[in-house]
Amino acid sequence: MTPSHSTQAGRPDMAESRERLFDRGEEYEEMLNRGLRLSGETPDYFMRGRVADLVRRLPPVARPTRILDFGCGIGDTTAHLGRAFSGAKVTGVDTAESALECAIERHASDLVEFSPLTEYRPDGTYDLAYANGVVHHIPLEQRDAAMRTVLDSLRPGGLFALFENNPWNPGTRMVMRRIPFDRDAITLSPPTARRLLRRSGFETPYPARHLFFFPRSLRWLRALEPGLRRFPLGAQYWVLARKPSA
Numbered sequence: 001m002t003p004s005h006s007t008q009a010g011r012p013d014m015a016e017s018r019e020r021l022f023d024r025g026e027e028y029e030e031m032l033n034r035g036l037r038l039s040g041e042t043p044d045y046f047m048r049g050r051v052a053d054l055v056r057r058l059p060p061v062a063r064p065t066r067i068l069d070f071g072c073g074i075g076d077t078t079a080h081l082g083r084a085f086s087g088a089k090v091t092g093v094d095t096a097e098s099a100l101e102c103a104i105e106r107h108a109s110d111l112v113e114f115s116p117l118t119e120y121r122p123d124g125t126y127d128l129a130y131a132n133g134v135v136h137h138i139p140l141e142q143r144d145a146a147m148r149t150v151l152d153s154l155r156p157g158g159l160f161a162l163f164e165n166n167p168w169n170p171g172t173r174m175v176m177r178r179i180p181f182d183r184d185a186i187t188l189s190p191p192t193a194r195r196l197l198r199r200s201g202f203e204t205p206y207p208a209r210h211l212f213f214f215p216r217s218l219r220w221l222r223a224l225e226p227g228l229r230r231f232p233l234g235a236q237y238w239v240l241a242r243k244p245s246a
Contacts, residue, residue, distance in 0.1 A: 039175065039235070040216025047077050049211055050132060050238070051084050053229075054161050057209060057240060064088050064127035068153050070146075071134030075103025075114060081130060082112045088127075089113075093120045122152035129154055132163040135193070136185040147200035154243040160202060163238040164193055166210065172235045190237050202241035210234030 058064075065088050069078040072092025082090045092114045094100055103114045129150045138146050150160055165172050167187035176182035188196065190208040197204050212235040213228055214221045228234070 039171070039212075043076070046212065046236070047080060047132075050163055050236070051077070051080055053209065053211060054130070054238070055084055057206075058128075058159065062128070062159060064159075066126045066128075067091070068093070068126045068129040068150070070129055070131040070150055070153075071137075072103060072114065073099050075100075075107040075112075077130070077132060078103065078114070079107040079112055082109075085128075087111075091115060091126075093117045122149055124152060125155055126153045127155060127158050129158070129160040130163075131161070133165060135162065135164060135196070136187045137181075140186060143196055144200050147196060147202070151201045151243055156243060157245040158243045160197070160241045160243070161238055162193060162197065162241065163236055164188060166190070166232065166234055166237050168232055169235050171215070175235075190232060190239065193237075193239050197239060197241045201244070203244055204239060204241050206240045208232070208237045208239050210237045212236055 064085050067081050067085060067088050067090045069075075069081060069090060069092040072078045072094050073096070075092050078090050078092035082088060089111050090113070092100075092103060092112070093116070094103075094114075095117045097116060100114050100116060108114060131150070135143055135146070154160065165176060165182075165187055167173065167189055176185065176187075190210075194204045194208065207230055209229045210232055211225070211229075213225050213231075213233060225234075
């Protein structure tokens with residue numbers, strides 16, 4: 001499948017659903033906060049936790065200068081990736097035009113840019129790609145094509161950090177039921193995510209890592225979380241995949 005084909009595949013369904021989610025950036029944020037109140041934390045807490053673990057986990061030789069935020073939404077993480085990887089140029093892409101308008105207004109700069117997925121063309125130059133909570137909104141039959149779009153975006157040896165909600169965590173399922181745009185999402189377990197990545201052409205040499213074990217009411221236990229990264233009970237997990245060098 002050529003890059004242009006993989007970029008186009010599955011757009012109508014994904015675009016329609018995500019446009020409904022992001023009809024207004026403020027409404028999206030309120031729905032997300034409504035669900036996350038069960039944890040006692042804000043979306044910013046989880047965003048910072050994901051990116052911090054990504055920075056810690058990247059191989060020492062990885063020094064990304066071009067980063068793709070695939071499914072960037074309103075762009076908060078896109079901008080934060082730019083701060084976490086100082087000097088890197090970050091591109092956020094999404095199908096929801098209203099979300100992108102919000103992202104551009106809030107975060108666009110010389111090093112942070114945004115593009116509709118309909119206009120995005122993978123060029124094989126990105127060092128790192130990031131996606132959080134995106135795949136569970138993509139119809140099953142379109143997921144391989146979406147992952148190949150990410151693959152085609154990366155240079156040989158480039159890395160892809162795929163973050164997803166953990167369906168094995170009861171708290172995650174409760175939160176998703178409270179968020180209107182997550183109720184009908186088809187979640188994927190860590191083994192399913194790894195199979196999807198390998199099927200799409202990625203290597204998966206690293207084990208899945210699990211995050212966010214304790215709500216704010218039990219925050220005194222969070223000092224234990226670094227030792228629990230391989231236990232599949234966190235509210236979210238992520239898989240670090242790699243595009244083959246050859």
